[in-house]
Amino acid sequence: xxxxxxxxxxxxxxxxxxxxxxxxxxxxxxxxxxxxxxxxxxxxxxxxxxxxxxxxxxxxxxxxxxxxxxxxxxxxxxxxxxxxxxxxxxxxxxxxxxxxxxxxxxxxxxxxxxxxxxxxxxxxxxxxxxxxxxxxxxxxxxxxxxxxxxxxxxxxxxxxxxxxxxx
Amino acid sequence: xxxxxxxxxxxxxxxxxxxxxxxxxxxxxxxxxxxxxxxxxxxxxxxxxxxxxxxxxxxxxxxxxxxxxxxxxxxxxxxxxxxxxxxxxxxxxxxxxxxxxxxxxxxxxxxxxxxxxxxxxxxxxxxxxxxxxxxxxxxxxxxxxxxxxxxxxxxxxxxxxxxxxxxxxxxxxxxxxxxxxxxxxxxxxxxxxxxxxxxxxxxxxxxxxxxxxxxxxxxxxxxxxxxxxxxxxxxxxxxxxxxxxxxxxxxxxxxxxxxxxxxxxxxxxxxxxxxxxxxxxxxxxxxxxxxxxxxxxxxxxxxxxxxxxxxxxxxxxxxxxxxxxxxxxxxxxxxxxxxxxxxxxxxxxxxxxxxxxxxxxxxxxxxxxxxxxxxxxxxxxxxxxxxxxxxxxxxxxxxxxxxxxxxxxxxxxxxxxxxxxxxxxxxxxxxxxxxxxxxxxxxxxxxxxxxxxxxxxxxx
Numbered sequence: 001x002x003x004x005x006x007x008x009x010x011x012x013x014x015x016x017x018x019x020x021x022x023x024x025x026x027x028x029x030x031x032x033x034x035x036x037x038x039x040x041x042x043x044x045x046x047x048x049x050x051x052x053x054x055x056x057x058x059x060x061x062x063x064x065x066x067x068x069x070x071x072x073x074x075x076x077x078x079x080x081x082x083x084x085x086x087x088x089x090x091x092x093x094x095x096x097x098x099x100x101x102x103x104x105x106x107x108x109x110x111x112x113x114x115x116x117x118x119x120x121x122x123x124x125x126x127x128x129x130x131x132x133x134x135x136x137x138x139x140x141x142x143x144x145x146x147x148x149x150x151x152x153x154x155x156x157x158x159x160x161x162x163x164x165x166x167x
Numbered sequence: 168x169x170x171x172x173x174x175x176x177x178x179x180x181x182x183x184x185x186x187x188x189x190x191x192x193x194x195x196x197x198x199x200x201x202x203x204x205x206x207x208x209x210x211x212x213x214x215x216x217x218x219x220x221x222x223x224x225x226x227x228x229x230x231x232x233x234x235x236x237x238x239x240x241x242x243x244x245x246x247x248x249x250x251x252x253x254x255x256x257x258x259x260x261x262x263x264x265x266x267x268x269x270x271x272x273x274x275x276x277x278x279x280x281x282x283x284x285x286x287x288x289x290x291x292x293x294x295x296x297x298x299x300x301x302x303x304x305x306x307x308x309x310x311x312x313x314x315x316x317x318x319x320x321x322x323x324x325x326x327x328x329x330x331x332x333x334x335x336x337x338x339x340x341x342x343x344x345x346x347x348x349x350x351x352x353x354x355x356x357x358x359x360x361x362x363x364x365x366x367x368x369x370x371x372x373x374x375x376x377x378x379x380x381x382x383x384x385x386x387x388x389x390x391x392x393x394x395x396x397x398x399x400x401x402x403x404x405x406x407x408x409x410x411x412x413x414x415x416x417x418x419x420x421x422x423x424x425x426x427x428x429x430x431x432x433x434x435x436x437x438x439x440x441x442x443x444x445x446x447x448x449x450x451x452x453x454x455x456x457x458x459x460x461x462x463x464x465x466x467x468x469x470x471x472x473x474x475x476x477x478x479x480x481x482x483x484x485x486x487x488x489x490x491x492x493x494x495x496x497x498x499x500x501x502x503x504x505x506x507x508x509x510x511x512x513x514x515x516x517x518x519x520x521x522x523x524x525x526x527x528x529x530x531x532x533x534x535x536x537x538x539x540x541x542x543x544x545x546x547x548x549x550x551x552x553x554x555x556x557x558x559x560x561x562x563x564x565x566x567x568x569x570x571x572x573x574x575x576x577x578x579x580x581x582x583x584x585x586x587x588x589x590x591x592x593x594x595x596x597x598x599x600x601x602x603x604x605x606x607x608x609x610x611x612x613x614x615x616x617x618x619x620x621x622x623x624x625x626x627x
Contacts, residue, residue: 001579043501071501072274072550074542079501106385107543112264128279128578141579143556145565 001127001141002047003073006119007065010096017094021060024090025053032087039083044145045070063091068135070143074111081110181384182366183377185228187399187613191241191303191512192380192537193228195360198235198305200312201514203340203405203533204319205607208299209327211253217326218242218252218621221302224318227614238315239305242617243403243535243609245269248299252620258396261382262610265541266402269295270606274546276553281576283603288407289333290604297331298607301405303535312341333407333605334529340407342514342533350515351410351530352571352600353440355450359468359492361508375508382539399613401510403537404545407605408572410532413525415600420523422595426586439595442586443570445486452488457481471495477560479587484560487571490551493558502557507544510537531601541608553577568597575599 011021024032032051040046049067053060069076080088089101092113104110123134127141139147185193208214226239244252246267249259265271270285277283288295304315323330333340350356364370365377378384383398392398423436430438437460441447447456450465454476473495476482482489489496493506517530538544551557552573556565566581575582575597582597612620 044499045501071556072546074546075501075503078503078543108263108540111542115264129273143565145562149562 001137002068002070002135002143003127003132004121004135005065005067005069005073005076005114006121007067007114007117008119009063009065009091009094009117011060011063011094012096013059018059021053021063021094024094032090035084035087039080042083043069043076043079044148045076045143047144047147060094063094065091070145073115074107077111077114078107081105081107180367181377182368183381183399185365187615188228188381189241189401189611189613190226190228190230190232190236190239191305191535192401192403192510192611193363193365194230194232194235195357195512196232196235196239196305198237198239198307199344200306200309201342201533202304202306202312202316203342204302204304204316204323205298205331205333205340206300206302206323207293207297207329207331208248208251209329211251213326214248214252214299214328215621215623217322217328218617220322220326221319222614222617222621225614225617235305235307237307237311239303240315240319241303241305241611242300243303243405243607243611244300244620245295245298245607245609247296249610249620251299253623254620255396255623258616258619261397263402263541265546266608266610269608270404271546274542275549275603275606276574276577277603277606278574278576278578281574282599283574283576288603288605289331290335292333292335293331295605295607299328301607301609340516340533342516345515345519350532351412351517351519352415353448354444354446355448355465356513358446358450358466359488361510363510378539379508379544380510380537380539385539396619397610397612397616400616401537401539401611402541402545403535403609403611404541405605405607405609406532406534406536406603408532408534409602409604410530411525411600411602412520412530413523414598416521417523418598418600426593426595442483443486443584445482445488453482453486473497479560480589483570483584483586484558485555485567485570485584487569490555490569491548496558496560498558499556503543503547507547508538509544509548511535512537529604531604535609537611554580570597572601573597574601574603 011017040049047068052064052066054062054064092098092101092104099113104113120131121133121135125132126134221242224240226236226241230236246262246269272285277285302319304312304319306312306315320330348355348357362374363377363380364374380401382400383395419436419439423439424432427435427438437448441453446452447460449460451460452464452467452470454470454472455464455467471494472489511534513532513534515532517528520526520530536545552569554577555561555567561567564581566579567583567585568577568580570584584595584597586593
């Protein structure tokens with residue numbers, strides 16, 4: 001079944017980083033959302049993806065990148081490093097304690113850093129791999145490709161991809 | 168560290184000093200007998216003493232493989248072994264997390280609650296964490312085996328080490344050639360080994376960059392010798408794979424004539440065996456000769472799939488060689504841009520079995536699969552074996568598996584083998600033909616790293 005990515009990025013608290021965060025949020029739809037959606041649609045392995053900011057006292061504390069995807073985490077993260085490198089460079093430049101992008105920009109280093117930020121879901125894994133924790137799926141172990149080929153979600157997925165391509 | 172590799176690693180052109188690389192990594196030795204001795208270290212000082220004693224006997228890759236030295240001696244060390252040696256933290260930090268974490272059964276396809284599950288490895292006699300090093304002895308004959316074994320065992324005994332005996336019957340892991348390069352299912356081995364270019368300036372377009380296999384030439388290690396403590400070493404996955412010959416022969420006998428009723432039963436069995444491998448058992452590629460083996464083509468390696476066999480009419484998409492080396496076949500955008508390669512070293516073990524009645528004897532293959540990046544290379548290939556979901560050619564069913572070497576208990580997999588044909592496709596359900604009996608991830612350190620490991624006294 002699909003795997004969950006619960007990327008939890010602790011944010012730098014200095015004024016410069018917080019200002020960069022505000023700028024990113026102000027332009028998110030154009031600079032992050034569109035290229036992200038195009039890559040996700042092309043990957044054909046991502047079920048859902050969203051980003052959430054946790055704020056406290058009007059300051060960004062954590063940025064969550066939450067996705068559910070099929071298959072191998074290495075292939076998954078490597079796809080995004082090569083296809084969405086500038087976005088992740090921007091995200092990780094806001095992260096407290098992150099290595100420089102020069103250090104992160106390799107398959108092994110990028111995967112390792114993502115693993116270090118990925119929180120395990122609570123509970124008992126349904127897929128037998130206890131590193132994952134519990135995740136409910138109403139569609140069993142159906143993959144994105146299978147769901148697309150069977151109709152239903154396919155149409156909306158194609159429409160979304162087409163919309164992004166046309167934008 | 169050798170002067171040559173140290174001086175030039177950070178620059179564009181590198182010529183690997185093969186005198187610093189263990190022979191097993193760069194050379195294919197053709198001795199007929201191999202023994203793998205598994206050890207657990209005692210104290211770290213004694214373990215370093217073992218390495219000091221073994222080092223002069225280690226065969227390095229600058230030794231000619233033809234005729235091969237006798238014995239050929241190589242050593243691989245696990246992460247737990249490196250810890251037990253008291254390896255310095257800077258060296259341990261250079262190791263990839265996949266190596267540090269050890270064999271991951273989920274990535275390897277050794278499904279939980281199957282016969283290949285890790286609790287069944289090593290015949291239940293010890294755990295993989297107990298394995299600290301494996302000494303590989305390649306020799307010409309049994310007399311040489313006794314001499315070489317005595318050398319390693321005496322050194323180990325003097326160093327307070329424990330030899331791990333991985334079989335209930337008390338025997339160790341010996342392999343002997345079956346003759347003619349044959350493996351237990353009757354296929355010919357050793358045809359399409361990776362051709363590695365060890366010199367940047369003379370590497371041909373057909374050769375694979377040595378950086379795919381040797382550590383210490385990428386990332387921080389390429390920029391600084393201080394970060395290159397592993398340079399000229401390689402990772403290797405030692406796999407003990409049981410082959411169920413009786414089940415395989417029964418399967419061919421029952422399904423061959425059913426799948427290919429127009430052929431005589433013996434020919435039908437051979438064709439089904441060829442469809443599962445992608446080569447006839449003599450080595451002839453199906454893509455080049457789909458109807459019969461051709462003695463003039465047994466070593467041929469000059470073919471592709473994208474244009475030569477796009478529909479799998481000659482070589483089915485799940486045939487073993489098409490799965491582990493899809494050559495020019497289109498890959499999904501999500502997977503690596505190029506087909507991952509590993510260096511394979513293997514030798515069959517156990518006596519031949521003919522017929523379809525199992526004699527209860529252990530037989531199969533000891534394989535060592537070497538690379539510089541366990542996740543990107545080894546785990547990609549084992550992932551493709553357990554589930555054929557890496558190329559658009561599988562779009563009609565992405566839950567099928569490698570026809571020969573996959574674990575049928577893999578969650579989400581369908582044990583169905585599809586053979587496309589001119590008149591439509593035929594399907595057959597596959598049983599388990601193999602079982603994993605043990606796996607260890609080993610570092611094959613360079614000569615200079617072995618020297619460093621044998622001398623240093625790290626934190627204990």
